[in-house]
Amino acid sequence: DIQMTQSPSFVSASVGDRVTITCRASQGISSWLAWYQQKPGKAPKFLIYTASNLQSGVPSRFSGSGSGTDFTLTISRLQPEDFATYYCQQANSFPLTFGGGTKVEIK
Amino acid sequence: QVQLQESGPRLVKPSETLSLTCTVSGGSISPYYWSWIRQPPGKGLEWIGYIYYSGSTIYNPSLKSRVTISVDTSKKQFSLKLTSVTAADTAVYYCARHQTAVKGTFLNFFNFWGQGTLVTVSS
Numbered sequence: 001d002i003q004m005t006q007s008p009s010f011v012s013a014s015v016g017d018r019v020t021i022t023c024r025a026s027q028g029i030s031s032w033l034a035w036y037q038q039k040p041g042k043a044p045k046f047l048i049y050t051a052s053n054l055q056s057g058v059p060s061r062f063s064g065s066g067s068g069t070d071f072t073l074t075i076s077r078l079q080p081e082d083f084a085t086y087y088c089q090q091a092n093s094f095p096l097t098f099g100g101g102t103k104v105e106i107k
Numbered sequence: 108q109v110q111l112q113e114s115g116p117r118l119v120k121p122s123e124t125l126s127l128t129c130t131v132s133g134g135s136i137s138p139y140y141w142s143w144i145r146q147p148p149g150k151g152l153e154w155i156g157y158i159y160y161s162g163s164t165i166y167n168p169s170l171k172s173r174v175t176i177s178v179d180t181s182k183k184q185f186s187l188k189l190t191s192v193t194a195a196d197t198a199v200y201y202c203a204r205h206q207t208a209v210k211g212t213f214l215n216f217f218n219f220w221g222q223g224t225l226v227t228v229s230s
Contacts, residue, residue, distance in 0.1 A: 001168075034216040043201055043220035044152065055218065087152055091215035095167040096142075096154040 002026050002090050006099035012107045017078045021102045023071045023088035032092040035064055035073045038101075039084045047086075048073065078104070109134035111202050111221035119196075119228050125189040129202030129221055136160050136183045140205035140213050143176060143187045145198040146223070153198075157205065157215075158185055192228045199223040 003026035013019050023033065031051040036044035046055045048064040051071055061076040075082055083106055088099040115127035129141065137160035146152050156166035158176045166174050170189070178185040189196060203217035 032215075036217075043203075043223050044217070045220075046206070046216065046218045049206060049214065049216045049218075089152075089216065094165055095169070096215055098152040098154070100151045 001095055002029060002093060002097055004088055004090055004097050004099035006086075006088060006102050009100065009102060011102060011104045013078050013104060014107045015078055015080055017107075019075045019078055019082075019104060021073045021086055021104075023066075023073070023099050025069045025071075025090055025092075028068045029090045029092035031067045032090055033064075033066070033071050034089045034091065035062075036087045036089065037082075037084045038087065044087060075104075109204060109219045111204065111219060113200060113202055113221045113224040115224065115226070117224065117226060119192055119226060120230050121193055121228055122191055125187070125192050125196060125200075125226055125228070127187045127200055127202075127224065127226070128184050129186070131183040131185075131204075136178070136180050136185070138211075139207070140215075141178070141185045142203050142205065142217060144201045144203055144217070146201070147195075147198045148225075155187065155189075155200075194228050197226065197228045199225050 005024045007022050033051045035048040038044040052064045063074045085101045085103045087101050110132045112130045119125045142157040143155040158164045173190045175188040201223045202221045204219040206214045206216045206218040208214050
């Protein structure tokens with residue numbers, strides 16, 4: 001199985017901050033990576049696919065980059081509605097696997 | 108807009124079978140791929156397996172011996188059965204649809220999700 005490791009596990013940030021979350025794959029996955037946002041009690045929301053493509057309707061302050069084993073999710077100017085947990089997911093091979101999550105908290 | 112709704116018993120006894128159904132509304136069940144994903148309380152996401160509308164499946168090897176996913180296109184539903192459950196199977200179970208790419212191909216990302224249903228394994 002491909003292991004997905006996210007860092008940090010927690011981020012404490014303020015509205016307007018730039019936040020960067022890292023996801024590392026245990027082996028190369030080309031650009032087969034997605035990012036999701038999850039708020040408490042809700043299903044994950046699809047944000048970014050194939051590493052850098054923004055899903056329709058997702059604000060442009062979200063961006064993704066990377067390929068191979070190292071990927072980043074950046075929120076350029078954190079908004080109140082962005083406080084949530086973020087997960088990466090690889091789709092290079094089965095079983096599909098997720099990172100452990102990064103919780104973005106209010107400072 | 109496609110909507111997915113999970114249904115089934117919320118409490119299952121240890122060693123018994125967990126059974127859930129996902130009903131698709133606002134869109135067709137074909138020609139899409141559909142997955143089950145679970146999340147233990149306070150923990151991360153685990154992919155269980157997928158089914159194509161035609162019935163072909165792929166399961167997570169960690170659960171393969173206990174999992175069956177099936178589809179009923181006439182009812183626009185797909186189902187999950189997980190046998191011999193233990194407390195470790197307590198989780199929120201989500202159904203989800205795989206993303207459609209250009210030219211009708213599919214990606215193994217999930218762009219539509221059900222709201223999730225918490226299933227507790229306890230006697």
